[in-house]
Amino acid sequence: MTVLPEDGFSLAAEFPDATHDEWQRLVAGVLGKTGKVVPAAEAEAVLSTALGDGVTARPLYTAANTAADGAAPGFPGFAPFTRGGRPQGGAVSGWDVRQRHERPDPARTNEAILADLEHGVASVWLSVGATGVPLSGLATALAGVHLDLAPLVLDAGAETDAAARAFLRIVEERGTANPLGNLGADPLGLAARTGAYDGIEDHTAAAAELALLCHTSHPGVRALTVDALPYHEAGGSAAQELGCSLATGVAMLRALTDAGLSVEAACAQLEFRYAATADQFLTIATFRAARRLWARVAEASGAAGAGGQRQHAVTSPVMMTRRDPWVNMLRTTVASLAAGVGGADAVTVLPFDHAIGLPDAFARRIARNTSTILVEESHIGRVIDPAGGSWYVEQLTDDLAHAAWDWFQEIERAGGQAAALRAGLVAERIDTTWRARGTRIAKRREPITGVSEFPLLTQDPVVRDPAPVPLVGGLPRVRRDETFEALRSRSDAHLAATGARPRVFLAALGPAAVHTARAGFAANLFQAGGIEPVHDPVTVDVDSVAEAFTRSGATVACICSSDTVYAEHAAPVAEALKAAGALRVYLAGRPGELRETYVQAGVDDFVVAGGDAVAVLTSVLDRIGVA
Numbered sequence: 001m002t003v004l005p006e007d008g009f010s011l012a013a014e015f016p017d018a019t020h021d022e023w024q025r026l027v028a029g030v031l032g033k034t035g036k037v038v039p040a041a042e043a044e045a046v047l048s049t050a051l052g053d054g055v056t057a058r059p060l061y062t063a064a065n066t067a068a069d070g071a072a073p074g075f076p077g078f079a080p081f082t083r084g085g086r087p088q089g090g091a092v093s094g095w096d097v098r099q100r101h102e103r104p105d106p107a108r109t110n111e112a113i114l115a116d117l118e119h120g121v122a123s124v125w126l127s128v129g130a131t132g133v134p135l136s137g138l139a140t141a142l143a144g145v146h147l148d149l150a151p152l153v154l155d156a157g158a159e160t161d162a163a164a165r166a167f168l169r170i171v172e173e174r175g176t177a178n179p180l181g182n183l184g185a186d187p188l189g190l191a192a193r194t195g196a197y198d199g200i201e202d203h204t205a206a207a208a209e210l211a212l213l214c215h216t217s218h219p220g221v222r223a224l225t226v227d228a229l230p231y232h233e234a235g236g237s238a239a240q241e242l243g244c245s246l247a248t249g250v251a252m253l254r255a256l257t258d259a260g261l262s263v264e265a266a267c268a269q270l271e272f273r274y275a276a277t278a279d280q281f282l283t284i285a286t287f288r289a290a291r292r293l294w295a296r297v298a299e300a301s302g303a304a305g306a307g308g309q310r311q312h313a314v315t316s317p318v319m320m321t322r323r324d325p326w327v328n329m330l331r332t333t334v335a336s337l338a339a340g341v342g343g344a345d346a347v348t349v350l351p352f353d354h355a356i357g358l359p360d361a362f363a364r365r366i367a368r369n370t371s372t373i374l375v376e377e378s379h380i381g382r383v384i385d386p387a388g389g390s391w392y393v394e395q396l397t398d399d400l401a402h403a404a405w406d407w408f409q410e411i412e413r414a415g416g417q418a419a420a421l422r423a424g425l426v427a428e429r430i431d432t433t434w435r436a437r438g439t440r441i442a443k444r445r446e447p448i449t450g451v452s453e454f455p456l457l458t459q460d461p462v463v464r465d466p467a468p469v470p471l472v473g474g475l476p477r478v479r480r481d482e483t484f485e486a487l488r489s490r491s492d493a494h495l496a497a498t499g500a501r502p503r504v505f506l507a508a509l510g511p512a513a514v515h516t517a518r519a520g521f522a523a524n525l526f527q528a529g530g531i532e533p534v535h536d537p538v539t540v541d542v543d544s545v546a547e548a549f550t551r552s553g554a555t556v557a558c559i560c561s562s563d564t565v566y567a568e569h570a571a572p573v574a575e576a577l578k579a580a581g582a583l584r585v586y587l588a589g590r591p592g593e594l595r596e597t598y599v600q601a602g603v604d605d606f607v608v609a610g611g612d613a614v615a616v617l618t619s620v621l622d623r624i625g626v627a
Contacts (some may be wrong), residue, residue: 021040024041027040027043031046044058044059044060053237053403053404053407054403055396055399055400057281057396061390063391065391065392065395073288076385079295079304079305079307080292080295080307081292082291082295083384083388085309085310085311085345088384089381089384094375095339095340095344095347095375095381096123096151096345097121097122097372098125098348099113099124099367099368100350101125101127101133101141102358103358104132104133104134105133106133106140107140109137110142113142122346123153124152124153126141126153127468128156129158130157130158130159130468130471131470131471135159138163138170139170147180148177148179148180148220149180151181151220152179153312154182154183155184157193157194158190158196160185160190160203160206160207161185161207161210163184164184164223178219179221180221181220182224182225182271183221183223184225185203185210185211185225186225186227186248187252188200188248188418189229189230191203191474192244193230193471194471194474195473195475200418204252204255205255208255210224211259211261211266212259212260214269215261215265222268222269222270223269225312227245228242228245228248228274228275229317230475231430234430234476235434235437235476235478236429236430238282238285239400239404239406239407240407240433242286242289242290242293242401242408243407244407244411244417245274245290246293246408247412247416248417249297250412252266252270263298263302267303270309272290272311273313274286274313275313275315275317275318276313276336276338276342276344276347277315277319278316278319279338280334280337281338281387281393282400283339284338284342284387285342285393285396286342287344288342288343288397289397289400291308292397292401293404294309295308310345311344311345312346312348313335313336313339313346313347314348315332315339315350316335320350321355321450321479322355322356322485323455323485324456324459325356325462326450328350329352329366329370332349332367336370337380340371340381341386341387347371349371351366352367355479355481356462357464358465421474427475434478441483442612444613445610448484451528452481452484453528455524456527457527484529487530487618488529490530490621491530491621493626493627501530502532502620502624503534503552503553504534504620505556506534507540507558507559507560508540509539509541509559509560509565509569509570511539515560518561518562518588518589521607521609525607525613525617526558529613529617529618529620530621531617531620542573542576545576546580549581549582550580556586556620557577557584557586559573559588560588566589566591566598570594570601571598574587575602577602582602584604584605584623585602586604586605586616587606587607588607589608
């Protein structure tokens with residue numbers, strides 16, 4: 001708070017404004033004290049974080065950080081719609097709380113739907129056909145649902161046309177005058193999921209027919225969903241997800257206008273679905289950039305006023321974990337918050353047990369209440385575009401929009417989304433992105449709480465009914481936890497077969513104050529692979545380590561202490577462990593100039609922060625003989 005004296009002048013007026021160059025010099029000075037000596041001009045770069053797609057998060061943003069092309073974010077409800085698709089934003093009623101249902105039993109699904117609608121859910125996202133409620137049970141699943149009050153969004157894959165017409169028949173039979181919802185037709189998304197590229201044209205023609213029907217007879221129902229989840233779930237980046245959705249949207253616009261709809265009417269038939277991740281600011285920027293990009297397409301198509309994109313956010317399936325699934329509640333809370341702040345019209349919070357199987361009533365309640373608390377108690381929706389005006393968010397939105405536009409243009413040069421899918425361009429590019437991210441995950445540069453960091457081996461597994469088998473054959477479905485999950489599964493199998501988990505003996509040298517940091521690091525690392533650390537006794541030395549190792553029941557060991565203690569004791573302790581039968585001996589920390597000494601003494605490998613944890617853990621399990 002600025003305090004003004006009686007004459008009205010600011011007390012800060014006597015002090016000169018700090019310049020960006022001066023700030024960089026100060027930062028360089030601080031970095032120098034940590035041993036990282038860099039020129040002042042490079043100090044900011046050292047503290048910057050690469051987000052992928054050529055987008056970088058800098059440590060400091062100022063008013064000078066404006067859109068590179070001078071584009072203004074505009075006002076909510078007006079082109080380019082960066083600040084929101086509607087002038088009032090979510091201030092009136094917040095966002096549409098949309099719950100997903102995919103249980104094949106129509107009666108149980110109906111019970112769950114009605115319970116959700118009675119407790120805060122506004123719309124239903126229903127999986128129909130091979131991956132959900134059978135077509136013959138659709139009427140049962142929707143019994144008691146007021147389809148003119150609670151919008152229904154269908155997800156029926158290759159059975160979309162049949163499911164859509166079955167839904168419309170139910171509407172007519174009930175005499176519902178103004179049904180609400182989305183028929184969920186997504187020909188290109190289906191092809192991306194299944195690899196059935198030969199059916200794109202037929203499914204597109206059927207989708208166009210549904211769009212004409214909705215336009216003429218059911219104005220409250222949209223026919224098409226531009227679903228970006230197939231690209232996100234394959235491991236794509238935010239810009240790749242946006243670029244693919246843009247290319248898909250353009251392809252659908254062409255198909256709908258060829259079928260006879262105007263550009264404005266065609267835009268009104270589309271809803272866009274994006275993933276919301278626990279990367280809060282990137283998610284906020286994603287939804288803002290998506291609206292700006294689609295507004296540009298609408299403008300180029302001659303319908304600038306129709307560019308207000310309808311958005312459905314889904315908390316990321318990729319980030320959901322099977323181990324310690326309770327942490328998923330934290331992930332989905334951050335993701336749904338970011339989606340709401342970013343201006344999503346509808347938000348689906350996946351239940352915390354989504355990666356395990358079909359959710360139970362408790363998981364569904366937590367999922368819907370997450371949005372309810374954000375909307376009704378935290379009043380997130382009461383402020384229109386609350387992140388707008390933040391120099392960081394505005395710059396991140398602009399950077400992401402440009403990266404996505406570049407990818408979209410590359411797809412268009414390849415012949416459009418269908419051609420890019422057929423040629424493997426989309427799959428190849430996304431695979432490259434996921435491999436790079438997988439390396440960061442393996443090295444725990446992207447930590448996963450409860451999985452790669454702070455795992456709990458003694459936690460009882462959460463058991464759920466199996467979910468329907470998802471569509472396969474096209475782009476893969478990946479999860480962040482998959483490599484660590486494979487290691488934990490090997491450990492579980494070993495436990496089931498032998499009655500004990502694979503073990504590692506922690507040979508902690510010196511007093512607790514000296515070895516605790518590295519012993520904790522090593523225990524955390526090995527548990528991420530399902531390997532139980534045995535730290536008993538608390539401290540060992542060269543005379544006691546062999547007996548302690550034998551008593552532990554482990555076949556591998558890890559020496560833990562400080563560099564100073566290592567210099568004197570690590571080599572003889574390693575020799576003693578090898579003599580006691582240790583199959584492999586590890587040392588926690590970087591060996592420095594003493595690497596050769598330690599190796600000659602019997603140290604097989606060194607576990608360090610930033611090392612490939614998956615490779616180390618795999619080698620340990622292999623050496624122990626865990627299948």
